[in-house]
Amino acid sequence: MGILDGKRILVAGVTMDTSIGFATAKIAQEQGATVLISNFGRALGITKRIAKRLPVEPPVLELDVTDPEHLERLPDLVREHVDGLDGVVHSIAYGNPETLLGGKFLTGPWEDVSQAVQVSAYSLASLTNACRPLMSEGGSVVGMTFDATVAWPAYDWMGVAKAGLESTSRYLAKNLGSEGIRVNLVSAGPLKTLAAKAIPGFEDLEELWQNRAPLGWDNTDQIPTAKAVVALLSDFFPATSGEIVHVDGGFHATGA
Template identity: 85%
Template sequence: MGILEGKRILVAGVTMDSSIGFATAKVAQEQGATVLISNFGRALGITRRIAKRLPVEPPVLELDVTDEEHLGRLPDLVREHVDGLDGVVHSIAYGNPETLLGGRFLDGPWPDVAQAVQVSAYSLKSLATACRPLLTPGSGVVGLTFDATVAWPAYDWMGVAKAGLESCARYLARDLGPEGVRVNLVSAGPLRTLAAKAIPGFEELDAMWSSRSPLGWDNTDQEPTARAVCALLSDFFPATTGEIVHVDGGFHAMGA
């Protein structure tokens, strides 16, 4: 029996089968969960095709986390498939690579910065509160970050957005804790996902990990990160909230 046996999990933000969201959906199914996934817009068709590659083809919901109408109808969409949720995964981020990344920090325009913060940070609150009527005591919300405690080459305004995400998770943990809902993040090392490929200068980040991670780092393997997400959704962390679990080969703990 898997660690998520009988649990109902929504993984928001699954596009390609190289994504952390897809890997999380796969591991969750293998661990016994009933999984729903979501996307929106032009990517929705891709998600529907990719869903067929999972062990069990899951329902695909249309959800734009910046659209209040989408958020408002989410509980009803979920209830068409399951009667509640035991876990929510926030695998969502966006920053315009042409204006906000690759050394453009000093020139990043506010409209693009505002979009990055809304999509990458504020949406964790939006998603969690939209799912709140579906969550029961013991449920978990897990988001994905890239260590925002330092400034990274090329990451620029996405680093600021991730810092906002990390703070948002702590405040959500405070406010949802009395309802028995845990909120945690997983901080992964650089992975060759579709989103990472859009970052100008990603190779510079990537190169650091291969030489400095004590456990080594495979930037094509999303499963260790997915397993950590699923562990945090399970009953094995009943008293853990507001935490950031690093899945980065140990890079974050090394000084040089």
């Protein structure tokens, strides 16, 4: 018997089988959940192919979280497969690596910054609102962050976007508590995902973890992070909301 038996979970933002979203979908299925995944545009075809690598091939929904029409139709798309949702995973972020990352903080143009904030932070609120008609008391929303309490090498405007995401999660937790919906984030250490490969200078972050994480850190292993997401989706954290759970080998707790 799994900790997600009978639960219906949407994992938004699954592209490659090396992603946190994919690992989360896999473990959620292994723990008894019925899982739906989503993507959009050119990546949608990739998502449909890698969906076949999960233990049970899930429905793949087309969802662009910046498109109001996609958000409006989402409940109907979900209801074609399940009658509601018990959990939503926000595994979505984007910042133009050519203009916003890798030491380009002082020159990042507003057009690209605003896109990064919308996709990476505001979309947690827009996705959650779109899913509210499908969720009842006990529901859980979990998003992915990278510690935004400090300035990191190379991360630049994505760090600002993640700070916005973290604040958004707290306000969602405050406003949805009366509906019995929990909202939390998981802050993972650097992982070799598709998004990470697009960050110029990402290897500088990886080196920090290799030297300082008390438990060590395997940047190719998404499973510990995915397990934390699944735990927050379960009923094992019934009174936890507005929290950021660190899955980083203990790095966040160490000094220089």
